[in-house]
Amino acid sequence: MTLPEPETEADFATLRNLGRTTIGKSFSLQFGSHSDIGAPTRTIWQIISEDADCASMGSGDEEEVTLRQSPAGRVQVKARVVRERGRVAELRFERVMGRANRDAHLENLLTLDEDAAGRLIELCYALKGIDPSGSETLKLDDDLLAAVMADPKALSAAYDRDPEGFVEMIKADVTATDVVAIAARKEALKRFEILLDDPDEFERARDGGGREAVWQRFFEGNPWILGVGLSGHLFTSWDGQKLERAVAGSTVADFGKRVDAMLTTSGAVRSLVLAEIKLPGDPLLERDSYRAGCWVPSREVSGGVAQAHITAERARDDLGTWLTARDDDGFDTGEAVYAGVPRSYVVVGRLSSLMRGDQLHRDKVRSFELYRRHLSYPEVLTYDEVLARARWTLHLLEAEAE
Structure with a gap:
């Protein structure tokens, strides 16, 4: 059976594979925020839920990355990255209706602006680290999540914001405790070697003492x-x-x-x-x-x-x-x-x-x-x-x- 050539964005949406991310080629933004007009932009799509089998359809203008599948109804997420890496200016959830090249159309379910999209993305990252067990309620503010996501030295930034919280998390995490212990022992042995082999550093450590x-x-x-x-x-x-x-x-x-x-x-x-x-x-x-x-x-x-x-x-x-x-x-x-x-x-x-x-x-x-x-x-x-x-x-x- 020959698959139809998609003609509209809705046609493409009906033919995309569930769980596969499609990244469109870069183009200059023609509408939206005035400061972003003309800025390099890419659009990203993914079908996150499905209720019918669909064949995949590739395009020369698209790069595809396979992700995990989700067993819900057919819903597409459309994201727009503008001007700089990782800056999501818009995030849209759309319902895909109809059949390709016949009555395919998109129904907008929810549109998030840059700030709302950023909070949702930060939440999704945070969810991956949540332990389902625990007797206490934890609250992480937007600034803490933003520090983890945006700062190249994310852990340091997050620790500076809430050192006591990090200490409690490490105490409760056996793996984290092991990592900290190993890191501390590595530093101790490095110091041991320096004191043995570096006379100048040893004299500084003496500080006038024996x-x-x-x-x-x-x-x-x-x-x-x-x-x-x-x-x-x-x-x-x-x-x-x-x-x-x-x-x-x-x-x-x-x-x-x-x-x-x-x-x-x-x-x-x-x-x-x-x-x-x-x-x-x-x-x-x-x-x-x-x-x-x-x-x-x-x-x-x-x-x-x-x-x-x-x-x-x-x-x-x-x-x-x-x-x-x-x-x-x-x-x-x-x-x-x-x-x-x-x-x-x-x-x-x-x-x-x-x-x-x-x-x-x-x-x-x-x-x-x-x-x-x-x-x-x-x-x-x-x-x-x-x-x-x-x-x-x-x-x-x-x-x-x-």
Whole structure:
């Protein structure tokens, strides 16, 4: 059967496929707003509902894009984009009546001007993000929707308008929470690398303070890095606000003892974990060999190990076998941490100090590995090892979020 050649706009409308968007070629506007006369214009059509089968009809002046189908009656939407990309000057809903080349005609159902069309378009975009579950009524004003739609930095603009609303939406959205957590951890690792490799930035971070204080602040701001970077176990900070804690009291007869990081294992029973944080630039071995092929640990490494031994011993003496957790008001929470045999770590130096470029110094690597592997405690870890494990953990998070 040969399809008739359409003669009118109504004929074209009867022959268009349901759910297919037809974009006409550009032309100069001949009527409408005075300021728009002569401006480049394109007309867009789509049949959004259908009650009878119709054959499709293409045209050399039209570009077609297939969309989803909708199971209602035959209604056409006609939009007019004028002067600039995305500016919908008019949106019209039309009923398509009759048969092509016979009695086809269009019946106008609703015409929306530029402002009304813009609000409808913004509503349609908003509808795609609405969760059908929820016990609260939410209200989004036109300015918020317009910011999301019109601003190239839409999310930033929307956040600036209603930061508290965005925080609540993120808290309620597990996926969003994951995305924010991953982004924050990426930034933390980027900062880690900068502090390791950029001496100028490290000096700015010192701001006149001590060098170890820079790393103390960094790990306190990102406790998850030590939590996943020290061991195969998950460690969490004993205090959510501060890693450094006193583990032994100061008296007239003795000195008080503080530990750089006080953490606990995670699980049904928690155990105490102590860490001493040195500097990534500290050497791992003495400059000269002790004997041919044999290097001894540096003063910074051996000193950190001795410090860890004393800290753990003092913690056992002063804290006892069990450490009871308290809330901010000083009341016992009922949670106890086993402190009888605290795990202990020293974070110091970088393995790259045992290399020249890409070349290993095998005797130095062997000397360092033999020394730390024969320690019962503490475990000695380097900054690059902590960073590598944190990167691996972030990679797993990103894979789970995909």
